[in-house]
Amino acid sequence: MSRSSLTVTPNDVNYHIFPNITTGTNGLLLGNFPSDVFGGGANLLTIVILSRGKCGLSKCISRYMVAMTTADLLVLIFDVILYEIKEMYFTNSFLDYTFICRLQFTFSFISIDCSVWLTVAFSFDRSVSICYQKLRNKYCTEKTALVVIAAVCALSVLQNIPVYFVNKPGIMIDNIPWFCIVKSAFYILPYWMAYLWLNIILTPLAAFFLILFFNALTIRHIVVTNRVRRGFREKSKDPEIESRRKSIILLLAISGSFILLWILISICDISVQFTENQFDQSDYNDPFTIMEQTGLMLQRLSCCTNTVIYAVVQTKFRDELKNILKYPFTQIKLIGMR
Numbered sequence: 001m002s003r004s005s006l007t008v009t010p011n012d013v014n015y016h017i018f019p020n021i022t023t024g025t026n027g028l029l030l031g032n033f034p035s036d037v038f039g040g041g042a043n044l045l046t047i048v049i050l051s052r053g054k055c056g057l058s059k060c061i062s063r064y065m066v067a068m069t070t071a072d073l074l075v076l077i078f079d080v081i082l083y084e085i086k087e088m089y090f091t092n093s094f095l096d097y098t099f100i101c102r103l104q105f106t107f108s109f110i111s112i113d114c115s116v117w118l119t120v121a122f123s124f125d126r127s128v129s130i131c132y133q134k135l136r137n138k139y140c141t142e143k144t145a146l147v148v149i150a151a152v153c154a155l156s157v158l159q160n161i162p163v164y165f166v167n168k169p170g171i172m173i174d175n176i177p178w179f180c181i182v183k184s185a186f187y188i189l190p191y192w193m194a195y196l197w198l199n200i201i202l203t204p205l206a207a208f209f210l211i212l213f214f215n216a217l218t219i220r221h222i223v224v225t226n227r228v229r230r231g232f233r234e235k236s237k238d239p240e241i242e243s244r245r246k247s248i249i250l251l252l253a254i255s256g257s258f259i260l261l262w263i264l265i266s267i268c269d270i271s272v273q274f275t276e277n278q279f280d281q282s283d284y285n286d287p288f289t290i291m292e293q294t295g296l297m298l299q300r301l302s303c304c305t306n307t308v309i310y311a312v313v314q315t316k317f318r319d320e321l322k323n324i325l326k327y328p329f330t331q332i333k334l335i336g337m338r
Contacts, residue, residue, distance in 0.1 A: 039304035074111035261302035265295030
């Protein structure tokens with residue numbers, strides 16, 4: 001993409017001036033629209049199931065899970081589905097107005113940051129719940145969870161307000177600004193470079209460190225506690241140990257999948273800052289481009305994995321999922337019997 005180009009097309013929009021954005025501007029990531037819709041549907045189904053409160057989870061855990069799943073759904077909507085709908089069906093439509101383009105760009109970053117930092121908040125909540133019994137009764141409550149979720153969302157919005165002003169109109173048609181291109185000042189002015197590095201440090205580097213740190217504390221506490229409890233109850237089955245085992249499996253599955261699916265694109269983000277490699281190159285035989293596109297697809301996949309994790313780990317979640325999937329067929333059968 002040439003920033004000095006006079007004629008700007010939708011593909012001239014630069015979606016990789018910051019790290020963490022999953023929308024590609026080339027052909028490799030297009031054509032996955034059905035899978036993206038499926039992922040969005042799975043997240044929506046998860047929100048419905050968890051909101052019903054019949055999965056045997058505490059209200060505190062349920063609130064975090066609903067919030068994380070909602071953030072993942074918003075990532076798919078703003079960062080994936082809307083972009084692909086525009087590219088496939090509404091090229092050169094109102095979706096390419098600079099105002100709409102800027103909003104989509106900004107909300108993509110907001111939803112991604114919410115998804116990442118809600119995962120951090122959930123890891124911290126579980127660490128407090130398991131490791132600090134005195135603090136547990138005060139912190140691990142539904143009210144605190146709602147306050148933390150609101151704070152994470154508010155901070156994500158505030159952090160990404162500058163993103164709206166990164167782009168400028170690509171071209172003016174009948175006094176209407178179309179498309180988005182990066183302002184040249186973004187690559188020159190020190191405060192923009194500082195803002196870019198702040199984004200890299202916060203998401204995902206700081207998030208990775210905090211998730212690993214909280215999980216390490218939790219695992220260490222559980223291992224030590226289980227050894228002590230087994231010393232007193234060698235033969236009988238301890239329901240507390242079993243409950244903690246399920247909690248740690250759920251925690252590690254969610255945070256572990258997040259780190260594994262984000263690690264490759266994070267390496268690409270850092271590499272671009274120190275090497276001559278660039279995002280969105282057209283040479284698909286280039287090793288960096290292959291790594292970038294693989295990382296983007298894995299990052300996109302991270303927005304769809306929680307439903308699978310819940311279904312594997314939580315028995316009651318599986319039962320609720322089966323009931324909801326069976327419901328339409330049950331109603332059709334009842335209508336047919338009338």
